[in-house]
Structures are given as C-alpha cells and as structure tokens.
Amino acid sequence: MKLLRTTFDHVRLRDKMLLLYFLCVFAPVVLTNLIFYHVTSQNVKEQRMQDISRALEQIKVEFYREFEDAMEISSIFYTDHQLNELLEQTYPHPADYIAAYDSYLRRMLNNTYSPVYHSVGGITIYTDNSTLLNSGGISFIDERVKSLPWYGKIPPGRQSKPIFVRTDDGTGEQLHPFSLIRRMNYFYSQNGREKILKIELRMSSIRDIFHNLNLQGSLFLLNERGDIEYTTDSKININAKAVAYNELQLPKDTIEFKTHYVLTSNLNGWSIVAVVSGDEVLYGMQESRNFVLLLTCMNMLLPTLIIVWITRSLNVRIHRILRYMKKVKNQHFELIPGTESRDEIGQLTGEFNRMTLKIKRLINDVYVADIRRKNVEIQRRHAQLNALHSQINPHFLFNALETIRMRSLMKHEDETARIIHNMARIFRKSLVWNKDRVTLREELELTRCFLEIQQYRFGERIRYEVQARPEDLDYLLPKMVVLTLVENASIHGIEPLKHGGCIEIHFEHQEERLLLTVRDNGVGMSVEQVQRLYSYMQSQEEMGERIGLQNVIYRLKLYYGSRFELAIRSAPGEGTEIRIMIPADWE
Structure with missing residues (x-):
C-alpha cells in the first residue's frame, strides 16, 4: 500500500484527474449500461423467441382445425346410409337420378356443409356407377382419374383410413391444394361399386393461416418423411418433385423454430418449421442497444463537462505557478498576475508572490554584498599567484633555453636546437x-x-x-x-x-x-x-x-x-x- 501511494505521488495532477474520471465516472457508467444492455437484450430476445413460438403454435392449431373440419365432413359422408344407397342404386333413366340428386345429393354436396365449413373448397365423390351423371360433385372413375397421383396412394381394403395429400387436377394452381381422400366402404356394396370421397381444402384459408403477421420469415409444413408439403418461400417449387427440408441451403444467421403434431390421426409425425433471420430476432435488441447508447451518452455528457471544467480550473493555475517557479529558478523574479482566489491554489499563488518579493530583497541585500566580498577574495588570490609567478620569473627559464638553443646552432647541433625550441614553446604555452x-x-x-x-x-x-x-x-x-x-x-x-x-x-x-x-x-x-x-x-x-x-x-x-x-x-x-x-x- 505504501509503495502504491508513493508511486501515485509521482503521477501528474492532470493524469490523476483523468484517472479519477475514468475510474469513478466513465468505467461505472459504461459497466452499468453494459449490464443493463445485456439484461435488457436477453429479455427482449427471450420475449421475441416466445412470440415466434406462440405464433407458430397458433399456426399449428389453426391448420389442424382446418384438417379436423375436413375429417368431420368425411366422417359424415362416410357413415351416411342414405347417401351410400343413392350411390349404389342403378337408375334406369337419367330423370330418376336427377330426382334423387335433387332430393338428397344436392343438399349433401352443395348446400349443407360448404357454407358451414368455410375452409372446404369443394367436395367430390368419385364412383364407377355409370347410371349417375358426371356433374354436381359426382365424377366417374375413369382412366384419367386412375392415372392421377393421389389415386394410387389410396390404401385398399375395408375400413380404410383417409389420406391427406396435395392433389393436382390440372387446374394450373401455383401450389397444389390439400385434399382429404378416403374410400366410402363403410357399408357393404352388393354391386361391388367403388366410391371415393375427395374433400379439397380452400388454399386461400391455408395461405391466411401461414402468412401470420407476427412471424416474419419462411414457414415449412413437413410430412412424416421430412418432405415439404407447403411453404411460404416462393423460391421453392414443390409441385415438380418432393423437396426434403434437410437438403435446403439456409443462411448461416437463421434461427429455426419447430413444432410437431403428436398423437393426431393422419397428421402424426408432421411438423411446422419457421426459419427466421437472426436480424429479425435481434431487431428488438438493436432498438434496446440504441436506447442504452443514448442513455449512456446522456449520463456521461454532464459529468464530463463538469469534471473538465473543474480540472481545467485546477490544472491551468497550477501550471501557471510552475511556470513562474521555473522563471525564479533562472533568476527572473516575476510575480504571478491576477487577483488571488480563496481556494488553496489561490493561497499558494499569494504565498509564492510574497516569497518571490522576499527572495528578491534578500538577493539585493545579502547576495550582492556576498558577491562583492568574494570578488575581493579572488583579487587577493590573484595577487598572491602573481607574486609567486614573479618569484619564479619564467622569463629566466625561457631565456636560458633560448641560450642553449643558440649555442647548439653555433655547434651545428640542429636537431638538439630544434628540440629545445619545441620545449620552450610548450613551456611558454602551458604557463600563459x-x-x-x-x-x-x-x-x-x-x-x-x-x-x-x-x-x-x-x-x-x-x-x-x-x-x-x-x-x-x-x-x-x-x-x-x-x-x-x-x-x-x-x-x-x-x-x-x-x-x-x-x-x-x-x-x-x-x-x-x-x-x-x-x-x-x-x-x-x-x-x-x-x-x-x-x-x-x-x-x-x-x-x-x-x-x-x-x-x-x-x-x-x-x-x-x-x-x-x-x-x-x-x-x-x-x-x-x-x-x-x-x-x-x-x-
């Protein structure tokens, strides 16, 4: 702790104020807002996920209701004894059939059930009774009908279960409609006639169900094999051939939601999958992030302005005191201008000015006199040195060396004369x-x-x-x-x-x-x-x-x-x- 305090004492005041700002304002505000953003984002994400799951469950229930309506109608037709007798009967003359049709069949096929169950697009009974007329919801089972894909999917035998398939009757629909098909063999047929009931669902109702406004994404209705039976993605063509959902190339940022039909007749194993873009799920999080950023800026702006204002008030005045202290160090005794404030820095400024005036007076009164005294001492020492020099009299040595050099020249000892001359020059230079x-x-x-x-x-x-x-x-x-x-x-x-x-x-x-x-x-x-x-x-x-x-x-x-x-x-x-x-x- 002592080492930390000693180290902190060496940090500049401006850096201390910045450190105080970051530790006490910036970091807490940012940390608090990050936690708030994380919690809020998680709540928004979970809420959005729950909304999508609820919307998917709603689609599942509404679609199953459409299917149950068709199942209920098929059960009524399947167990209607009078309807089966009329279909089994042989009519000698077309007028007899028309009378029977008007008395019961018209009410069954057109008036009774279609208005009640608005999801039914049409009811058709296929039969091989040639005495019936091919109109008004009655069709013959001919070679064309037998060649249709749905016909081959009808299981043989008595008490056959209905099948739920998409049927193509050559009407040119962009997406083949769903139909509930079952054999009408509940009653024994004496003539061995074949009767098939086909209840076609209204595709407009199916589209309204799957185009849920609360779910922005692609929806897929999958059968028990995982093939796509219906989708809101217009890019996928499921009429030409069966398309497996697992073979689709979905974007990496998509999120899947899936719900299954369990323990339901004829739809057991079917499922509905919603593929939603990650941006759609995180859209609410982005709004939350923008709100947190705005809140963070508002929380930081006012404290930052206040701290900058206070820091500048302290830092500028302290630097001004330091600048004038450096001038005093260089022997420029200037006073700090401006009025004295009442805080500690103002008191420090006033004490500095009084100290500067006092130092200036001391220099004038004491230091100058001391310099004069030292100058006298220096002059006295120079006088003593000159006295010593005069006692030694170096000119005597120079003259003696010069005499030796001249004698050497007279004796033609040029090298000795040159060396003596060099010694005399060195000696003279070293003393002067x-x-x-x-x-x-x-x-x-x-x-x-x-x-x-x-x-x-x-x-x-x-x-x-x-x-x-x-x-x-x-x-x-x-x-x-x-x-x-x-x-x-x-x-x-x-x-x-x-x-x-x-x-x-x-x-x-x-x-x-x-x-x-x-x-x-x-x-x-x-x-x-x-x-x-x-x-x-x-x-x-x-x-x-x-x-x-x-x-x-x-x-x-x-x-x-x-x-x-x-x-x-x-x-x-x-x-x-x-x-x-x-x-x-x-x-």
Missing part, C-alpha cells in the same frame, strides 16, 4: 593562460612540438599521423585538450611497447559539430579503466588537483556541459581510441 580556448591550428602546432620531442627520445619506435582539413583549422577548442590525449597515448600506450607504435590524430567537421579522434595501437586499457574514465563524466566534484584525461573531461564539462560527447574504445593489447565531439565554434 590569458585565453583558455585556442584554434585548431595552434593546438596542432603545440602537439607537433610534443611529438617531435618524443621522436627525439624514442627514435623510430614512435610514429604519428595528423589529418585535418585546412578549412577546419580556425575552429576553437579548449587549450591543450589534444596535447593531453596525445601525451596519454604516447606515455601510457606506446612507451611500454618494445617495438614502438603509431599515434593517429584525426579532425572532422560534421553538421555543426567537431569530431576529434586520437587512436594508438599501444597496450590498451582494461574494462575497469575505461569505466573509471566514463565515471568522470557523471562526477560533480570540483577540479582540485586532477591532471591528464580527467582534467580534460572536467574542462569539457565546464565549457560545454551536456553538449559534448565522449566515446572510448579500448582492450588490452588492442590499443585505444578516444573520440570527442564538441560544438563547432568559429573564431
């Missing part, structure tokens, strides 16, 4: 510090003097190579930086080798930067030595009495701060390469 930065040309002249002295000492054991373009010789760099690097390479890198080595000095100007490279093939340095040199880059100590490369790093930090780069590549026995990159300042 009226300027701390010199041109690259001056630094290279001093470096060549040192290298010539080294060659005088070691002969062919030491070699050197200097590469610098003439147009780069006027760039400035701190005094004796190159000389110190070359001295380290000579003394610590080359001298320990018996066979000697080579020192390469390379200068290059790259995009407003000056790259200095000093490379030798000497004994090299260990990893610890390289890391120690790198540590000088991070050290904040005063210069003290440090010398050599440490002195160079200190002076580069003093002049350029973080604008210079140092890279050291060395390994024991592989030599050393030191690369220094500084800003390119022109004289």
